[in-house]
Amino acid sequence: MATPAVEIDVEGPEGVRKVRVSSPDKPYFPGLGVTKLQVVEYFLAVGPGILAALRDRPTTLERWPGGVTEGAKLSTRQDHSGDAFYQKRAPKGAPDYVETARITFPSGRPADEVCPTELAVVAWAANLGTLTFHPWPVRRDHPDHPDQLRIDLDPQPGTDFSHAARVAAEARSLLGELGMRAFPKTSGGRGLHLYVPIEPRWTFVEARRAVIAFGRELERRMPDQVTLSWWKEDRGERVFIDFNQMARDRTIASAYSIRPTPHAQVSAPLLWEEVADARPEDFTIHSMPTRFAEVGDLHAGIAEAAFSLDPLLELSDEQDAGDLPYPPEYPKMAGEPKRVQPSKARSE
Template sequence: MATSEAITIDAGGRELRVSNPDRVIFPATERTAAVSKLDVVRYYLSVDDGILRALRNRPTTLERWPKGVHEGIVVSTRERGGGDAFFQKRIPRGAPDYVETARIAFPSGRFADEVCPTEIAVVGWAAQMGTITFHPWPVRRDDVDHPDELRIDLDPQPGTDFTDAVRVAACARELLADLGYVGFPKTSGGRGVHIYVRIEPRWTFTDVRHAAIAFGRELERRLPGEVTTKWWKEERGERIFVDYNQNARDRTIASAYSIRPKPGAPVSAPVDWDELPHVAPEDFTVGSMPARFAEVGDKHAAIDDVAHDLTPLLDLYEKDEAGDMPYPPDYPKMPGEPKRVQPSRDTDRARD
């Protein structure tokens, strides 16, 4: 594959070198033009205030696709490494001296120094390194053990779609109002909807996860048959899954304005509550978002104006006799957690 000479561009007052700027990262589709590496870098610079509001001072995992998002690319997973695309949790060697870090602890007890964006040049540098998606922790670098954000992830299961997630989001908005909370929705960049709520950094990851469980269970009660908090896929059915484990330590959600590794280069787009029912995920791409951002600014501009008390949701959790729910399978056994045996395996054991 032919490569082009490196160029230097301005990134918030710093000179940023972009190697192979013409490399195609996203091939053209019927609806979108091809997206080059330089296009990706310039996209992130164009939404500077928005992406920094989502990432500033947060330890951030980098989802890197240095060869581009093409058919046949292999993605490394927690279980299988060695892929062409991968998640980088530790700062890469040779990072510029202006790239700062935050030390975080994994559930295993191990530590890592993760990239902690403090200025737009860091975002541009990460994009030049092949980062497509940014996965910030829900904490700030000055206190990495107490989240300042509750994240509600509405994940459509097979048989449901974005329209169903939007309908559930409307109910979530009513629940937030009943709790006295202000939520900020965004498209996931796929079929889902994410809602962020700023909270006071007083609670542990376990507490925030319990609050997400309580929120999901209340949505189940308000929308019976449409919402589920069941961890095992066999039990979810054709419903919207409230993924409470996205609030567990070392679980992250693609940030606002992050590009998603899907055809057409869609992005996770902050939206107003009132416009959410009238948009589609494919409306927001690397090609379209800069103009929208220039026209309407950051729809999450007020997200830091107030931090909420998590007590009402924690009270709901304590009143629920169902107790805790399973953690992801790679976690150590957690206090109060029920057994992790999948329902299908329980049935097999009963037969034996």
């Protein structure tokens, strides 16, 4: 027999919201004994942090309505048979306090995505099975102009978080030389994310070009440890700078999001002094509320800074190395090289 729904009180700008949690005892991480209600309670415990990461941003919801069970998988563009899925359009029947933001996909089609403005929206989404929130790097008042440069350090097979941490140290130095500052966080998996707040006056194409320029300079400095190759066959045992995470409609798991891993790891903001010795598995749905109570939101400073992209765009001009491939679902972009992996190109 299903456990009756419960209502929880969530403080917000309009007072207390009553958020309904259906099947509160439903297992969401069976191996850990974590229920749906405990997932909702986790997000409330880190409320100021998760809301700061999402506020006024168009946000894709990664929904696991059946929980993270053995064998469960996420639907993809190629395979829609998964147990979990990305919700890019706001669900019908959402409460009136769930606001939306209009975004445009690379195809030119528009969509109205959930745009969190208060913590009750996060709790409501968690009740729908949302574990990971994927906010765009824009605010809804300027949806075509990113206000964050997101640098994704993605360890390839044969490397791990410690390799990404070493690359992050050099990335920090390079940003300092450019007069910029980054805020690090774990991805919730093996990688590291660096967020650089920027002025919202450049396009996605320019922001992506800036990340490519940054990645090329890191690759020049650390050729045995860093790769910018879009093609997996050429990456080797290096850390990939995933420049296409700055392309339109590509997003990164927000700080404090829960990842669908056996230990319910979360994406954890870090102090730079912590990066070298951090262990992603130490930041979980169980440990993060205590850490948050002790250190607060280590990404709060993102809202207090906004850097110019000019130094990176000037670096791009100096490199004069051209563009790199976009993801396969994108329309052909101006100046883009052929989307053919090297081994196939050589065989033609």
